[in-house]
Each structure stands twice: as structure tokens, then as C-alpha cells.
Amino acid sequence: MNNSLLDGIGSGQLKRIIVAKIKINVDLLEAIEEIVKKEKIKRGIILGGVGALQKAIFRNMFEFPNTYPIRPENRIYLEVEKPMELVSLTGHISPKKDGTPYIHAHFSASMVEGKTVVTMGGHLIKGNITHVRIAVAIAELENIPMNTRVGKLLKSYEMHIGT
Amino acid sequence: MNNSLLDGIGSGQLKRIIVAKIKINVDLLEAIEEIVKKEKIKRGIILGGVGALQKAIFRNMFEFPNTYPIRPENRIYLEVEKPMELVSLTGHISPKKDGTPYIHAHFSASMVEGKTVVTMGGHLIKGNITHVRIAVAIAELENIPMNTRVGKLLKSYEMHIGT
Amino acid sequence: MNNSLLDGIGSGQLKRIIVAKIKINVDLLEAIEEIVKKEKIKRGIILGGVGALQKAIFRNMFEFPNTYPIRPENRIYLEVEKPMELVSLTGHISPKKDGTPYIHAHFSASMVEGKTVVTMGGHLIKGNITHVRIAVAIAELENIPMNTRVGKLLKSYEMHIGT
Numbered sequence: 447m448n449n450s451l452l453d454g455i456g457s458g459q460l461k462r463i464i465v466a467k468i469k470i471n472v473d474l475l476e477a478i479e480e481i482v483k484k485e486k487i488k489r490g491i492i493l494g495g496v497g498a499l500q501k502a503i504f505r506n507m508f509e510f511p512n513t514y515p516i517r518p519e520n521r522i523y524l525e526v527e528k529p530m531e532l533v534s535l536t537g538h539i540s541p542k543k544d545g546t547p548y549i550h551a552h553f554s555a556s557m558v559e560g561k562t563v564v565t566m567g568g569h570l571i572k573g574n575i576t577h578v579r580i581a582v583a584i585a586e587l588e589n590i591p592m593n594t595r596v597g598k599l600l601k602s603y604e605m606h607i608g609t
Numbered sequence: 610m611n612n613s614l615l616d617g618i619g620s621g622q623l624k625r626i627i628v629a630k631i632k633i634n635v636d637l638l639e640a641i642e643e644i645v646k647k648e649k650i651k652r653g654i655i656l657g658g659v660g661a662l663q664k665a666i667f668r669n670m671f672e673f674p675n676t677y678p679i680r681p682e683n684r685i686y687l688e689v690e691k692p693m694e695l696v697s698l699t700g701h702i703s704p705k706k707d708g709t710p711y712i713h714a715h716f717s718a719s720m721v722e723g724k725t726v727v728t729m730g731g732h733l734i735k736g737n738i739t740h741v742r743i744a745v746a747i748a749e750l751e752n753i754p755m756n757t758r759v760g761k762l763l764k765s766y767e768m769h770i771g772t
Numbered sequence: 773m774n775n776s777l778l779d780g781i782g783s784g785q786l787k788r789i790i791v792a793k794i795k796i797n798v799d800l801l802e803a804i805e806e807i808v809k810k811e812k813i814k815r816g817i818i819l820g821g822v823g824a825l826q827k828a829i830f831r832n833m834f835e836f837p838n839t840y841p842i843r844p845e846n847r848i849y850l851e852v853e854k855p856m857e858l859v860s861l862t863g864h865i866s867p868k869k870d871g872t873p874y875i876h877a878h879f880s881a882s883m884v885e886g887k888t889v890v891t892m893g894g895h896l897i898k899g900n901i902t903h904v905r906i907a908v909a910i911a912e913l914e915n916i917p918m919n920t921r922v923g924k925l926l927k928s929y930e931m932h933i934g935t
Contacts, residue, residue, distance in 0.1 A: 451803040453793040455810060457912075460623055460786055463654065463748065465701070465755050467616040467768045477614040484618060491789065491819055491909045493654050493748070494699035496715045498670065507824060507855035508884035510903070524889050529670035533717040533730035534697040534860040534880070536820035538791070538907060550905070552822045554697070554717065554859040554880065554891050556730030558671035563687050563729040565717050566889040567859035567882030577673070578760070579713070581701060581768045583654045585789065585819070586620075592791050597904070605793045605907045623786055626817065626911065628864070628918050630779040630931045640777040647781060656817055656911070657862035659878045661833060692833035696880040696893035697860040717860070717880065719893030721834035726850050726892040728880050740836070741923070742876070744864060744931045746817045749783075 454607025458590025463493070468580040474499070475549070475572050478582060482547050487539055489587045492551055495535035497580030501527045502555050504568035515601040525573070526566065530555040533565060535582065540592045540605055548594035548603050617770025621753025626656070631743040637662070638712070638735050641745060645710050650702055652750045655714055658698035660743030664690045665718050667731035678764040688736070689729065693718040696728060698745065703755045703768055711757035711766050780933025784916025789819070794906040800825070801898050804875055804908060814867050815913045818877055821861035823906030827853045828881050830894035841927040851899070852892065856881040858906065859891060865910070866918045866931055874920035874929050 464485050468477040481487070504524040511520045537551030553574070554567030595606035627648050631640040644650070667687040674683045700714030716737070717730030758769035790811050794803040807813070830850040837846045863877030879900075880893030921932035 451795055451798040451806050452810075453795050455790065455792040455807060457788045457790040457811065460789055460911075462620045463623055463750055463753070464618065464620040465654070465750075465753060465768075465770065466618040467770055469614055469616050470762065472614040480614050481618060484615075485620065491791070493656060493819060496700045496713055500673070504882065504889045506857055506882055506884050506889050510826070510855055516904075522884050522887075522889065524887075529673055531669055531715055531731050533715045534699060536860060537822045538909065550822055550907070552857055552859045552882075554728075554730065554882065556667065556669055556715075556717065558669050558685050561685075561687075563667045563669050563685065563731060565728045565730045565880075565891045567880065567891045568857050568889060578679075578763050579767045581713075583701065585623075587789055587791075590789070590791060599796065600904050604905045605791075607791065607793055625783045626786055626913055626916070627781065627783040628817070628913075628916060628931075628933065629781040630933055632777055632779050633925065635777040643777050644781060647778075648783065656819060659863045659876055663836070692836055694832055694878055694894050696878045697862060717891075717893065719830065719832055719878075719880065721832050721848050724848075724850075726830045726832050726848065726894060728891045728893045741842075741926050742930045744876070746864065748786075 456591040456607045458587045461586040461588045464584045466582055468576050470576055470578055472576050473572055474574040474576055475570050482539055487586050488541050489590055489592050490539040491585045492537045493583040493585050495532050495582040497532050498577035499530040499555055500577040501575040502530055503573040504566045505571050506568045528557055530557040540594045542594045619754040619770045621750045624749040624751045627747045629745055631739050633741055635739050636735055637737040637739055638733050645702055650749050651704050652753055652755050653702040654748045655700045656746040656748050658695050658745040660695050661740035662693040662718055663740040664738040665693055666736040667729045668734050669731045691720055693720045703757045705757045782917040782933045784913045787912040787914045790910045792908050794902050796902055796904055798902050799898055800900040800902055801896050808865055808873050813865055813912050815916055815918045816865040817911045818863045819909040819911050821858050821908040823858055824903035825856040825881055826903040827901040828856055829899040830892045831897050832894045854883055856883040866920045868920045
């Protein structure tokens with residue numbers, strides 16, 4: 447796999463699809479964590495999400511670090527508090543060494559700015575507060591060698607295919 | 610479920626995946642409605658969509674209403690008529706009380722503005738007109754308690770897990 | 773199918789889900805091509821992708837052509853070289869007449885601009901270079917009449933449902 451562009455590849459079966467409706471005024475990532483815990487999802491793919499947000503924190507890197515891990519000072523945490531529409535939600539769930547599931551998700555949300563509409567996005571952290579009609583769909587996978595490990599370069603959690 | 614962040618959660622099986630190619634110069638939401646009707650999809654997840662648009666209406670709330678339902682005057686309906694690329698399409702299909710399927714979808718589209726590229730997004734309503742190469746994928750679900758009901762707070766249609 | 777808004781519609785089964793972690797400093801589309809080749813995927817849906825990019829080329833049409841095919845002079849190829857987060861990845865894989873798989877994908881990425889965050893998107897071509905934590909999920913399909921053909925109007929590759 448020397449000339450490969452991949453760090454790892456694996457495949458598995460779809461066990462089931464989980465759909466949840468999320469309450470208003472709650473944290474979106476915490477709600478996804480509750481879905482994962484309640485349904486005992488070890489490995490999965492976030493298929494999407496819709497609905498409205500009332501507050502978002504768009505976490506984005508503005509510079510690559512000289513040494514890893516990436517630190518908060520390499521990032522912007524842009525807080526926006528206004529009506530927003532969740533227009534994309536993507537990511538995956540895979541277990542850490544101790545078996546607890548780790549969620550890696552990115553999202554984007556559209557909003558009115560003046561007379562126009564803009565869309566912002568970023569890494570999903572805590573602090574995104576739901577408004578009405580938020581629903582999320584997750585595909586639970588089985589027999590797929592998909593885990594979360596501390597990456598050698600990254601020095602923080604990332605997907606690792608294999609044991 | 611008192612401390613729960615969820616209004617409801619359920620799971621089911623994937624019955625099949627439907628893929629459709631949509632004609633040029635037609636309404637995107639009406640085309641998705643035709644897919645749902647033709648294939649008799651009661652419950653499903655919109656997995657994604659690609660292709661070009663020639664006109665979009667980006668519906669976004671700019672203020673939360675004092676009393677529900679949300680009304681047109683709480684929203685902006687930004688019309689854009691130029692070449693656009695559909696870059697995200699997410700949402701779900703679930704039946705209303707009378708059995709007819711309700712589609713809740715959000716989308717985003719990228720476009721050239723001056724020398725740069727911007728992406729806008731919003732709730733998918735009628736008025737988005739396709740250009741070339743629009744294709745949409747939907748996962749049909751079965752044995753999942755996913756319905757559309759008039760929400761108690763919202764006073765309009767939203768996903769309801771349960772009967 | 774005269775009044776239909778669809779050029780074609782078909783359905784099939786999900787064979788399996790493939791997940792890959794992609795190396796840093798490689799071409800995103802070439803990596804997806806490697807996934808497709810290595811796993812012998814003929815037909816599939818790109819379910820999503822997350823992670824960081826260090827360079828992106830956002831291909832977008834700025835004018836519709838008078839005659840097809842669409843040409844590079846009808847498009848902008850906006851190059852951005854800075855940290856970005858992949859916030860959506862959507863598309864499909866289907867075989868050309870000679871059996872080789874064709875990948876049609878769109879993506880969007882968020883980034884810091886000044887004190888704010890913007891999201892750009894477009895058609896995925898070569899030239900998008902990965903940074904850390906890029907992972908992609910693909911649903912492989914079977915028994916679905918989904919192919920890639922040169923479109924009569926478009927005069928270049930597009931999805932064709934049927935043989």
C-alpha cells in the first residue's frame with residue numbers, strides 16, 4: 447500500500463437506520479450523543495440532518511499548526527445567534543480504545559445577512575442550539591473495522607481502519 | 610424521557626435505494642414529489658443530490674415568530690437566477706395522517722459572484738428550476754415509526770416519531 | 773412518461789458500505805478513484821465526507837453555453853489555498869459503456885475569511901488536496917440500472933437510468 451493515497455479502507459453491512467427528532471433549545475451535538483448512547487451505536491455514518499438552529503459555533507482552522515495537535519489558537523470559533531437552517535450534516539461514529547463511541551461531524555447552516563443569504567460551516571462542537579424541526583438520520587454499521595485512535599501525526603482522535 | 614434532548618427516536622430497515630435523473634427546466638421539489646409518488650415511498654431519507662440549477666429560491670427565517678406557525682413575513686425568499694451547482698441536499702419523507710407523504714428537505718447551491726464563489730442554502734420549496742445533470746438518491750425505509758404531524762408548538766408539519 | 777419531470781428512475785439494493793481514511797497531502801478525487809478501483813465499485817452513492825483540506829478548486833459555471841458541451845470558458849476554477857473544512861460531499865458512481873466507473877461529485881468547504889467564515893462549493897475535480905482527518909463513506913449498490921452515458925443534449929457524461 448506504499449503508493450496508495452489511503453490510510454485505510456474497509457467495508458461492512460448496514461444494520462439499521464436510526465432517525466431522531468430533537469427538542470427545541472437543546473445542544474445539537476449532545477442530542478446526537480444521546481442518540482448514539484441510547485441506541486448503543488458503536489459504528490455509523492451520519493446520513494444527514496434538517497431543521498432550524500438558533501445559535502451556532504462555526505469552528506474552523508485558520509492556520510496549520512507547526513506542531514500537532516491542532517490547538518484552539520489555530521482556530522476561530524465564530525458564534526452566530528440568529529435563525530439558521532441546517533443545510534448539511536455529515537460525519538461518522540466509531541469507538542475509541544475503551545469502546546466509547548467518538549462522533550466526528552461537520553455541518554453547514556444558512557442564514558439571512560442583510561438582504562442576502564449566506565452559508566457558513568465547520569466542525570460540530572458543543573454550543574449549537576436547536577430551534578424547530580431538527581431531525582437527524584444515522585446508518586448503523588456492522589462488521590466494519592472502523593475505529594477511533596489517537597493519530598501518530600495528528601496527536602488527537604481520528605478514524606482508524608483496522609484494530 | 611424527561612431529561613432527554615430528544616422528542617422521539619426510532620429505527621428501521623433500508624428497503625431499497627431509489628435513484629432518479631431529473632429533466633432540465635423542471636421544478637426540483639416537484640420532481641422529488643414525482644419520485645416519491647411513482648415509487649410509492651412512504652418513509653425515506655434523502656441521501657443526496659448533484660447537478661446544476663438555473664434558478665433557486667433560498668427560503669430562510671430571519672426572525673423567530675412571537676406566535677407559531679412561522680409565517681412568510683418571518684422569512685426571506687431570495688430568488689437567484691444564474692448557473693448554480695447543487696452541493697447539498699438532505700431531508701426525509703414521512704406520511705401525514707391521511708397517508709400522503711410529506712417531504713422536508715434543505716439544500717445548498719454554489720455560484721459565481723464577481724470573481725469569487727459563494728454558497729447559499731435554505732429550505733427547499735417550489736421554484737428551484739433544474740439545469741443539467743441533476744440526480745437524486747433516496748433511501749426507502751421500512752418498519753420505522755416515522756410520521757409527519759402538526760406539531761403542538763410549531764402548528765405546522767414536522768417529523769413525529771411514533772403513531 | 774411524457775409529462776414526467778424525470779429522465780429516468782430506478783432502484784436497487786445496498787450491497788455494503790465502504791469507509792476509507794485518506795492520507796494527508798493527496799488529491800481527494802484521485803483518492804476516491806482509488807477507493808472505487810480497489811473495491812471494484814461499479815455503482816454507488818457517496819454518503820458523505822469529513823476532514824480538512826489545504827487546497828481546493830471550486831469549479832462553477834458562470835454562464836450557460838450556447839452550444840453543448842459546457843466548456844472551460846463557461847466556468848470559473850477558483851483556487852483557494854488555506855485551511856478548510858469539508859462540510860459536504862455528495863454524488864454517485866456509475867459505469868461508462870466500457871465498464872469503467874465514472875464519479876460525479878460535488879462538495880462544499882468552509883474557511884476563515886478575515887473575522888468571519890465562508891463556505892464555497894462546486895463540482896469536484898482534481899486539484900483538491902487533503903489535510904488531516906479526511907474520511908469518505910460510499911454505499912455500493914446492486915441490481916440498479918444506473919449507468920454513465922454521453923447525454924444527447926449535454927454531449928458529455930451524465931447519469932443514465934437504463935441500459
